[in-house]
Amino acid sequence: MCGIAGFSGxxxxxLLQKMASLISHxxxxxxxxxxxxxxxxxxxxxxxxxxxxxxxxxxxxxxxVRCICCQGAEYLKPEHKLWLTYNxxxxxxxxxxxxxxxxxHQFSSQTDSEVLIHLYAQYGLSMLERLNGxxxxxxxxxxxxxxxxxxxxxxxxLARDGVGAxxxxxxxxxxxxxxxxxxxxxxxxxxxxxDIDLTAIHYYLAYLWCxxxxxxxQSIKKFEPGEAMIIHNGQITKRWHYYDYPYGRQHLDLTEKxxxxxxxxxxxxxxxxxxx
Numbered sequence: 001m002c003g004i005a006g007f008s009g010x011x012x013x014x015l016l017q018k019m020a021s022l023i024s025h026x027x028x029x030x031x032x033x034x035x036x037x038x039x040x041x042x043x044x045x046x047x048x049x050x051x052x053x054x055x056x057x058x059x060x061x062x063x064x065v066r067c068i069c070c071q072g073a074e075y076l077k078p079e080h081k082l083w084l085t086y087n088x089x090x091x092x093x094x095x096x097x098x099x100x101x102x103x104x105h106q107f108s109s110q111t112d113s114e115v116l117i118h119l120y121a122q123y124g125l126s127m128l129e130r131l132n133g134x135x136x137x138x139x140x141x142x143x144x145x146x147x148x149x150x151x152x153x154x155x156x157x158l159a160r161d162g163v164g165a166x167x168x169x170x171x172x173x174x175x176x177x178x179x180x181x182x183x184x185x186x187x188x189x190x191x192x193x194x195d196i197d198l199t200a201i202h203y204y205l206a207y208l209w210c211x212x213x214x215x216x217x218q219s220i221k222k223f224e225p226g227e228a229m230i231i232h233n234g235q236i237t238k239r240w241h242y243y244d245y246p247y248g249r250q251h252l253d254l255t256e257k258x259x260x261x262x263x264x265x266x267x268x269x270x271x272x273x274x275x276x
């Protein structure tokens with residue numbers, strides 16, 4: 001478990017640091033933050049790290065990379081680079097890394113987080129469909145060119161894993177867009193309204209959880225499982241679901257014994273991936 005927080009809009013470093021401090025229990029091993037200036041907009045990323053894969057300083061976040069395939073040049077201003085703040089586990093990151101290395105990408109760490117940056121640089125938004133894991137992340141693209149898809153320089157891509165294992169909350173305010181791993185981090189912003197969402201409270205009391213995007217506060221929403229957004233200058237410009245459960249899409253024309261054997265093989269593979 002790690003913690004991420006950040007914004008796009010007109011906010012301050014002091015707010016970013018306060019947001020991070022409120023989720024410091026999620027990552028006691030390391031912490032970092034960065035403010036990036038893009039046009040008349042500020043992007044802030046913060047990270048609280050729980051070190052699991054590659055315990056070295058190379059796993060520090062917010063993370064960028066030193067790779068010509070990703071950045072287009074080695075020496076750039078911070079605001080013209082790719083940056084990531086990420087919480088999660090990518091179970092197929094080793095296979096993805098081998099594929100990217102074969103395409104010329106150069107890695108500096110052994111982390112699964114670095115794979116996300118290279119994968120995005122190679123495939124753009126379609127990189128989400130190649131991920132096998134549980135995650136919540138924000139990725140800033142400040143490159144002056146080379147974007148793939150509907151991304152513009154200075155945009156932020158945010159995404160939550162397909163089953164919603166990792167949390168990600170957000171709020172759209174008059175000053176811009178805020179996000180964090182926990183709802184209380186967003187309350188560090190004093191302009192955020194505290195009005196209760198009574199429908200969400202009803203759902204929680206009835207089901208012990210709140211379906212959809214609602215939370216206990218009207219001003220704060222949560223990313224749905226498999227949802228992604230693009231933020232430009234503090235505003236949501238695109239949101240979509242890149243994953244849905246594949247129920248009923250394929251009928252297995254197999255015997256009961258063959259189905260049992262395939263299930264055993266898939267479970268064994270899934271567990272093996274997670275043992276890392």
